Amino acid sequence: MQIFSRINRNIRSLRRYRQVLGVLIKYGFGHVVEQLNIHHYLHRGKQLISRGAARKEIEHLTAPHRLRLALEELGPTFIKLGQLLSTRPDILSVEYTRELGKLQDKVPMVPAGSIREVIETEFGQSVETLYAEFSFSPLAAASIAQVHRGKLHSGEEVVIKVRRPDIARIIETDIDILQGLAYLVERHLASGTILNPVALVKEFRRTIEREMNFNRERHTIDRFRENFLQDATVYVPQTYPNYCGETVLTLEYVDGIKVSNFDQLREASYDLKTIACNGANAILQQVLVHGLFHGDPHPGNIFVLPNNVVCFIDFGMIGRLDRELTFRLAELLTAVLQRDVERLVAILLYSGDLTEEIRRPELKKAVSDFVDDYYEVPLQEIRAGRLLIEFVEILIQFRIPFSPDLMLLAKTLITMEGIGRQLDPEFNMVGHLKPFMSRLLQEKVGPTNLSREGMRMMQSYGALLKTLPDDLKEFITRINRNKFKIDLEHRGLERLITDLDKSSNRLSFSLLIAALIIGSSIVMQTDKGPLLFGFPALGILGYSIAAVLGLWLAIGILRSGRL
Structure with missing residues (x-):
């Protein structure tokens, strides 16, 4: 059963991959797709996507504006990623972070039946059993959750935050794709090692998983409420733990x-x-x-x-x-x-x-x-x-x-x-x-902080002194047995190998084309074998193959932008 589940997930990822590529190309980021070498794996999908991708209405837009539109079209996961990037000027320029700060959720409202199913699956009880009143008309709708008004049987007015159905599956698929793209960026783009996209996607995964787990949000709200419990100028709504879960969060309704x-x-x-x-x-x-x-x-x-x-x-x-x-x-x-x-x-x-x-x-x-x-x-x-x-x-x-x-x-x-x-x-x-x-x-x-820092330093040095004799003994033993090794890592060598591989393949291709042309020319001089339009058919076939291969090679070089 797990095998079929994994197959379905891979098929879903492949379809989503093509959709992501389509949107990127549509908004003018096809050159990035080219540099990632994705066309080797999704060549046919990319061909289908590329048709009619250049739209005049977006050609005049700036690159940051096009990126924002692309992320909005790709949906919740990519919108959240854009919002994260808008707080990272160490990764993107100010123009990009300012534009990504405008990202907005554009999501349809979840039908009442789906909201009912999420709540009843979470608690194993009907909505009517849980709440004295529940309005299926939402107060607000966002990419991850929808907010509804309700009332408990004890009389408290509440708001209920309900996670959108299937959003966890959608985000899981998208993050898998982002993880794959991050590895490609790190491998094929010169700025990949500086940006560290793999670590960024891992950070994003942690962030969005925390946001999707409403139990964690409930604990956060409770912490804020405790922090300001003695402050008469600030109020934090209380939560109702018996009506909260991973997909549902019930809060006090605030009439302000x-x-x-x-x-x-x-x-x-x-x-x-x-x-x-x-x-x-x-x-x-x-x-x-x-x-x-x-x-x-x-x-x-x-x-x-x-x-x-x-x-x-x-x-x-x-x-x-x-x-x-x-x-x-x-x-x-x-x-x-x-x-x-x-x-x-x-x-x-x-x-x-x-x-x-x-x-x-x-x-x-x-x-x-x-x-x-x-x-x-x-x-x-x-x-x-x-x-x-x-x-x-x-x-x-x-x-x-x-x-x-x-x-x-x-x-x-x-x-x-x-x-x-x-x-x-x-x-x-x-x-x-x-x-x-x-x-x-x-x-x-102050004395409290200084004593705490002093205690922390003593513990650190104590742990170091405790392990130092064993570490020194192991170090000397390795040297005496000639087993001391130093691992060196050459960064950026993978890109050089890839470029050399491409160059050697093009050179081999060129030699093959030259051989076909020379061989066909010799055949043309023999006047032997079947004729086509008065010329040896084998020679014409060789010229044709050489022309097709030469045209293919020329297109590949032109598309790479490296003449």
């Missing part, structure tokens, strides 16, 4: 006003400045205190409740910062505000390994220019999110590794600053940041 409905907020006598302050403090507390922050705080995900309380919903996308990175972030912002170039360079050097060809003076010059842009700029004019993005651009320029969550944080701060300034024209995110940074820097040099 969207933070972007300014007129409605004013009519309800809310204080917009207080709302902006509460929202900023909530995000900064998530980032700098808890290390767990909402990764998509757009206006549709933030509601305002009575007493100017800010309520966050939809925790499908979250970011995480460990304590060390949080301390470093506070030091970075403090150094920028104090215009301390030397300290900034030290932070950068500590952030990761610099490549050998980058010199410290060049890095110092880039940091000086970065700091000069903020020299004598009033605090209320500094955009914290924009500042963080510019800092990340320096990391990218000097190939200094950094956490992808840092870029997600920058986008989060930009979104919150935009909302804050709409609520309050005098809103100043840096002003809200300063007390948090002061507390963080005090915590870093």
Whole structure:
């Protein structure tokens, strides 16, 4: 049975492969397909796809715009991939990340029967048994889930998030294809080893699998709720564990006003400045205190409740910062505000390994220019999110590794600053940041953190000292027995071998064509054998074969773009 299941999955993948190729070629990325050598495996499928692929209506669009349209057409998995790439300027240029940030789900609503089937399969009970009321007309529909309104038998108003049927199978097939394409990119494209696409797809697989598992989202919401339980300015909806599973998530219904409905907020006598302050403090507390922050705080995900309380919903996308990175972030912002170039360079050097060809003076010059842009700029004019993005651009320029969550944080701060300034024209995110940074820097040099760091170092060195004698003994033993080996890996040699293989094949092809032409010419001089139009048929056949092979070779060379 497993064999048939695997066969069906492979057939499904092949069909999807052809569809993916078709969309890429349609939107002008056929040259990428060529470089990946996919046509060797899907040549016929590609021929069928290519017909009529060039459409004049998309020829005038930019490459980032065409990529966004292609990902939207390919569906949920590729939309989510594009959203991930929009937070990775270390992989794509700013033009691409900005365009991919516009990606939108365009999905039809799931029929009521399918929604009922998902819920009843998850809990083994009918919808009517589980809920006193359930509206099959959705409040919202996205690529992975659909949201419905309902009511529990105990009287609580709830919203029910239901995973789309078959979405797990679709995403599994697409990720298998992405994994295969990633290996091809790494093997055939010159930038493949720099981009590390295989690791990117693995990271994407982990991210989307977490997003599809609603049990994990429930635990995340519970963590957020616990973090803000004693904060009267922030509210997080509660979950109902008995009505939650891997495919269904039941949450408290929050009757609030969207933070972007300014007129409605004013009519309800809310204080917009207080709302902006509460929202900023909530995000900064998530980032700098808890290390767990909402990764998509757009206006549709933030509601305002009575007493100017800010309520966050939809925790499908979250970011995480460990304590060390949080301390470093506070030091970075403090150094920028104090215009301390030397300290900034030290932070950068500590952030990761610099490549050998980058010199410290060049890095110092880039940091000086970065700091000069903020020299004598009033605090209320500094955009914290924009500042963080510019800092990340320096990391990218000097190939200094950094956490992808840092870029997600920058986008989060930009979104919150935009909302804050709409609520309050005098809103100043840096002003809200300063007390948090002061507390963080005090915590870093405080006795609790120092003792924790000291204990961690003692444990690390203790483990090293414990294994060091055995490691030294094994090392010396291997040398004495001539069994000490060093493994060397030559990167990029595979591409050279592939190119040499292509060149030798073309050369062999050329020799074969030349031999056919010479042999046919000799046959033409003999006047022996059957004649065709007064000439030896064998000679005409040889010329014809040579012409076809020569034309084939010429087309292959022209299509490769290497004359």
